[in-house]
Amino acid sequence: SAVISQKPSRDICQRGTSLTIQCQVDSQVTMMFWYRQQPGQSLTLIATANQGSEATYESGFVIDKFPISRPNLTFSTLTVSNMSPEDSSIYLCSVDGGPVLPYEQYFGPGTRLTVT
Amino acid sequence: RKEVEQDPGPFNVPEGATVAFNCTYSNSASQSFFWYRQDCRKEPKLLMSVYSSGNEDGRFTAQLNRASQYISLLIRDSKLSDSATYLCVVNSGGYQKVTFGTGTKLQVIP
Numbered sequence: 001s002a003v004i005s006q007k008p009s010r011d012i013c014q015r016g017t018s019l020t021i022q023c024q025v026d027s028q029v030t031m032m033f034w035y036r037q038q039p040g041q042s043l044t045l046i047a048t049a050n051q052g053s054e055a056t057y058e059s060g061f062v063i064d065k066f067p068i069s070r071p072n073l074t075f076s077t078l079t080v081s082n083m084s085p086e087d088s089s090i091y092l093c094s095v096d097g098g099p100v101l102p103y104e105q106y107f108g109p110g111t112r113l114t115v116t
Numbered sequence: 117r118k119e120v121e122q123d124p125g126p127f128n129v130p131e132g133a134t135v136a137f138n139c140t141y142s143n144s145a146s147q148s149f150f151w152y153r154q155d156c157r158k159e160p161k162l163l164m165s166v167y168s169s170g171n172e173d174g175r176f177t178a179q180l181n182r183a184s185q186y187i188s189l190l191i192r193d194s195k196l197s198d199s200a201t202y203l204c205v206v207n208s209g210g211y212q213k214v215t216f217g218t219g220t221k222l223q224v225i226p
Binding site for chain 2 (some may be wrong): 105
């Protein structure tokens with residue numbers, strides 16, 4: 001499975017500011033995903049980051065709030081814009097298991113965000 | 117009805133016990149099923165896939181019941197290190213899209 005790193009691992013931010021989270025994979029992957037895990041809850045898919053095209057957002061998530069970049073096949077960023085305390089969460093990027101195992105997901109260590 | 121439902125627990129079991137979790141899913145067209153393990157303050161990690169015929173990996177057995185739309189995870193001879201939250205994951209239609217359950221917390225006690 002791919003090795004995935006995320007930066008920063010954690011941050012404390014003031015409301016109204018923005019934070020960009022980076023996700024780096026050690027091999028080229030077609031699909032990268034961004035999830036959110038709010039305290040005590042399970043994972044919710046925010047969007048799929050596509051290389052060479054705009055990200056595909058899930059219901060309830062919009063590009064203005066969560067802009068995503070995917071400049072190449074090993075890297076993606078997620079920005080949490082104009083933050084509020086409700087955005088306090090763990091943000092995880094993931095990749096799938098490739099064409100043979102497309103539904104298996106492998107996660108980065110996550111970014112723990114606290115908004116004050 | 118939620119797409120994927122799990123009993124949140126916690127399940128508190130003594131070392132050496134056998135424990136089973138169930139997970140129900142609503143989309144009858146789902147084809148792929150998984151169990152993930154998530155330790156406290158860590159990312160989820162794939163524990164095992166669930167195959168139609170059922171599958172076993174050491175002390176862990178996963179089964180699928182399509183008629184009743186649930187999957188199960190059985191852990192035999194529980195170890196303290198098995199303490200974690202176990203997430204049920206089901207593909208939710210669309211290529212590579214999956215839905216996570218809210219997880220079942222297991223605490224193995226000495």
